[in-house]
Amino acid sequence: MSDPLRLGLAGLGTVGIGTLELLETQRNLIEIRCGKFLEVTAVSARDRGKDRGFDISKLQWHDDPVALATSDKVDIVVELMGGTDGAAKTLVETALAAGKPVVTANKALMAHHGTALAHLAESSGASLHFEAAVAGGIPxxxxxxxxxxxxxxxxxxxxxxxxxxxxxxxxxxxxxxxxxxxxxxxxxxxxxxxxxxxxxxxxxxxxxxxxxxxxxxxxxxxxxxxxxxxxxxxxxxxxxxxxxxxxxxxxxxxxxxxxxxxxxxxxxxxxxxxxxxxxxxxxxxxxxxxxxxxxxxxxxxGAGAYPTASAVVADIIDVARGQQLPTFSLPVERLNKLSTRPMAEHVGAYYLRLACLDEAGVIADITATLRDENISVETMVQRGRSSKEGQSVPVVITTHETNEAAMLRALARIEQQKSVLEPPHLIRIEAL
Missing domain, CATH: 3.30.360.10 (Dihydrodipicolinate Reductase; domain 2)
Structure with a gap:
């Protein structure tokens, strides 16, 4: 076996402790599968004295998580702190700039800064892994x-x-x-x-x-x-x-x-x-x-200490095996800048729930408004008569496929009808 790979882990919440436990429990299995001994050498968290149910006394403690990125006793940085900016972002940027692989479970950080971080990783020859950021233990x-x-x-x-x-x-x-x-x-x-x-x-x-x-x-x-x-x-x-x-x-x-x-x-x-x-x-x-x-x-x-830790450790094993792929499948310069379609262009069927007065002509007015926008009704459910005058009864309508912009125009007009007592409630129907 070669020299051990030394891990620095920032963030000792449920996922962080779960990761430490998994690395300890599966130590022999992981070593066989990746061909290297993985050793956690340093950790960082907000409260050093907190009882976390796991002995960290033998690990080097850093009050400043960013120090993990520059420590000569850390080969791989594992960021499990969370947060879009602040220390988590600085830690990841510093580690990548230093050429150290980073494993993170931070979906907010990656969603807001993923492209820039991927570019930084490529520039320094480091790798950036984020399996645990999406869907927990599902690979x-x-x-x-x-x-x-x-x-x-x-x-x-x-x-x-x-x-x-x-x-x-x-x-x-x-x-x-x-x-x-x-x-x-x-x-x-x-x-x-x-x-x-x-x-x-x-x-x-x-x-x-x-x-x-x-x-x-x-x-x-x-x-x-x-x-x-x-x-x-x-x-x-x-x-x-x-x-x-x-x-x-x-x-x-x-x-x-x-x-x-x-x-x-x-x-x-x-x-x-x-x-x-x-x-x-x-x-x-x-x-x-x-x-x-x-x-x-x-x-x-999709969440929890152990499923998410499973994904974190899978990324660590990939690093240990020398696997280095583009962060988002392609080199950053080849990533497309695709235009974003607005929700108004969505085409699909819709569910509408209305609270209407129980009186003649109400349904006719509603369906006429839908007709004016070329919206075809598929089903309609109207509950029994109200026991008191002026009280509402629920009316539920599902439509055939239509354009969202047309649907929103129709709903704006329906909401203005005196017989409709509450804003219409819309849910999209998805054909899967």
């Missing part, structure tokens, strides 16, 4: 960059946030409303005290921007992702979707056509028979459509 980065390298990828569709998927699954199984299920998810540790990044779709958008760059050989364009979360999904929407043969999922979708890319994250109704519809709880899934391979589905745990 989807490796699949796109290596396993599907002989294909042109047409589209990527994924459930990329376990918190949102858990909430939607539990709402369907229990009939409870969003707020109640979110509170439970926080109590169970599936959702943060501030769950905004998860339930508002930002976390999924970070991951989608990275998958888009890998799949289509383009620069990372996080600002180009349309983002819509699940805060407005009601228990009644879940129930109506089931009645109509659908399930509601927060999907991240990327498509490339004629030199432009469409990136969007939003709730969708998907057919109950679609494979992705059965991906429940905290699980993630990614569907890739390639020209030769056809449809491929990757499913597994």
């Amino acid at each position: 989807v980065i490796k699949a796109l960059r290596e396993g599907l390298a002989g294909n042109r990828i047409h589209s990527i569709t994924g459930i990329l946030n376990g918190t949102s998927n858990y909430i939607l699954t539990t709402m369907r199984e229990t009939g409870r409303d969003f707020g109640s299920v979110l509170a439970d998810a926080q109590a169970l540790g599936y959702a943060e005290a501030d769950p905004s990044f998860d339930i508002d779709g930002v976390d999924a958008a970070h991951k989608l921007a990275l998958l888009t760059a890998l799949a289509f050989g383009c620069e990372v364009d996080f600002p180009g992702v349309y983002v819509e979360g699940i805060r407005n999904i009601g228990a009644e929407d879940i129930a109506f979707a089931e009645e109509l043969g659908y399930r509601i999922k927060l999907l991240a979708i990327a498509e490339c056509n004629n030199g432009s890319v469409f990136q969007r994250v939003h709730p969708c109704l998907v057919d109950r028979k679609a494979p992705i519809a059965s991906v429940d709880g905290v699980f993630n899934a990614v569907v890739a459509e390639g020209d030769y391979v056809g449809t491929t589905l990757f499913e597994g745990r």
Whole structure:
């Protein structure tokens, strides 16, 4: 065996400790598989005295994580701190500039600065690895960059946030409303005290921007992702979707056509028979459509200490084996600058839920407005009569495929009708 590869690990949260545990437990297996002994020599975190359930007393401690990048006792830098900027960004930049390989699980950092970091890595001859940044333990980065390298990828569709998927699954199984299920998810540790990044779709958008760059050989364009979360999904929407043969999922979708890319994250109704519809709880899934391979589905745990640590260590093993591939499949100078298509150009079917007065002519007015925009109704569900005058009744409409701009114009007019008591609620229907 050659000299050991020395690891410097910044960030000792659940993933960091999980990585240390995996490296220790699987020490012999990893050494056999990569042909080198991996040794963690230095660590850094915010609180040196915190009890983390793992003995770090023999490891060199750095109060400043950036010191790992310049330490002569560190060959590979592992960044598990998180954060778009600040110390995490400085650490990664310093390590790459010094020619040291970097392994990171930081999707926000990569989504905002991935192209620049990839350029820095290439300039210095270092390598940048981020398998753990997307879909936890599912090896989807490796699949796109290596396993599907002989294909042109047409589209990527994924459930990329376990918190949102858990909430939607539990709402369907229990009939409870969003707020109640979110509170439970926080109590169970599936959702943060501030769950905004998860339930508002930002976390999924970070991951989608990275998958888009890998799949289509383009620069990372996080600002180009349309983002819509699940805060407005009601228990009644879940129930109506089931009645109509659908399930509601927060999907991240990327498509490339004629030199432009469409990136969007939003709730969708998907057919109950679609494979992705059965991906429940905290699980993630990614569907890739390639020209030769056809449809491929990757499913597994998208977060958690051990699944994410599994992906981190897989990247470390790649470094130990000497594997050095372009960060986003192609050298940076060959990455395309694809134009971004606006959401107004989306074409698809739609689910509408309206709260209407129970009186004659209401449905006729609504359908006439849709007709004026050339929007064809596929199904309509109207619940029974209101028991009190002036109270609303729910009306649910699904449409055939139409242009989003036309749909939004129709909804603006419908909302102005006196018989419609609340803003119309729209969810896109995705054919998978």
